[in-house]
Amino acid sequence: MAQAGDPLFACDDIRLDLGGREILRGVSLSIRRGEVLGMIGPNGAGKTSLLEVLSGRIRPKSGTVTFKGRDVTALRLHERARLGLGRTYQTPVVPEELTVAEVLKSARQAYTPYLTRHHAEWACELLGLTVDEDLIAGRLETLNRRKLLLACLLMRRPPLLLMDEPAAGLINSEVDEIDHLVRLLAKELNLAILIVEHRIELLDAIADRVMVMDVGEVIAEGSLQHILGDARVRAAYFDSIGEVHA
Incomplete structure (x- = not known):
């Protein structure tokens, strides 16, 4: 069983092939209760595919997923949901x-x-x-x-939420509500939250750590300010969107 301070949720060396293409290339991450982990990356980086694996919709080619100290790699979506995994989607x-x-x-x-x-x-x-x-x-x-x-x-x-672009399609005042809600869920309800989001200013406000994906792998992880200074991250992501909002 998981001990206090251990990650609530983690994956290790996740690899995924779809249609003859290597989609995920050895992705690992962990998240604790009360923590917000942000994820960014260019289109096609593998972010949504990773969420599909983590939520149990897709079985990886290799690697493990653990939840509450238990190996759940073989469990399907509804089985992980009953253990306490919740997921939101980009389109509501x-x-x-x-x-x-x-x-x-x-x-x-x-x-x-x-x-x-x-x-x-x-x-x-x-x-x-x-x-x-x-x-x-x-x-x-x-x-x-x-x-x-x-x-x-x-x-x-649920102690864990996987959130796919919760600010998509919202105006700035509504994004402020998402900011408030994520803080509330993480800090007051002590949820672990993994959030994929393109609004850098939102992640700057709510994320404890940010991981960057490109071509199916994690290329950087740390504070937002740390990854902003990473040349590989700027070339892979920020240069493609033309500007940095932080």
């Missing part, structure tokens, strides 16, 4: 015809019959989701869609 897809209340109820029942309406209310209050429960979910704006899907995860109190 909600059941278009259901009401907000129906979406929350479905999420409760899908996970366990022991979750009650009070668990959902707690998660919504925590996230500042105050929309009418009778509102059709498909009519929600992007930020509230993200909050609704996150509430569906948080009601079961």
Whole structure:
């Protein structure tokens, strides 16, 4: 079993081939409770593929994934979810015809019959989701869609979140809300959070460490200021986006 101070979640030497291409080339990482680990890299660097492996949607060619001190490499998505892994996606897809209340109820029942309406209310209050429960979910704006899907995860109190570009499609004031929520989840609820994000200013505010991927491997890791000074990182990522927001 994991001991206090040990990583809650880790992977070691993850390798993945898809369609005859080497997608991941020996990726390793670890994250502890209360920590926010940011991940950046150019398009095609392997970030989403790594999240697919870490969440259990794709089995790696080799390497190991551990969660709570247990080898979970062979466990599938729903099995890792039941252990306490939660994942959000870049595009917040909600059941278009259901009401907000129906979406929350479905999420409760899908996970366990022991979750009650009070668990959902707690998660919504925590996230500042105050929309009418009778509102059709498909009519929600992007930020509230993200909050609704996150509430569906948080009601079961997962210790780990994998977040794929939570600020995508949001205006600056809404990005500030994401900043606040990630800080809240990591520091007050003591969650471990791995976040893929292109907004450098957001990672500068919330990430304890940042790792940089390129062509399927980690090329740098450390504080944002440290990686900003790395010539290989600048060539692989920042030069491709034309500017640095930090």
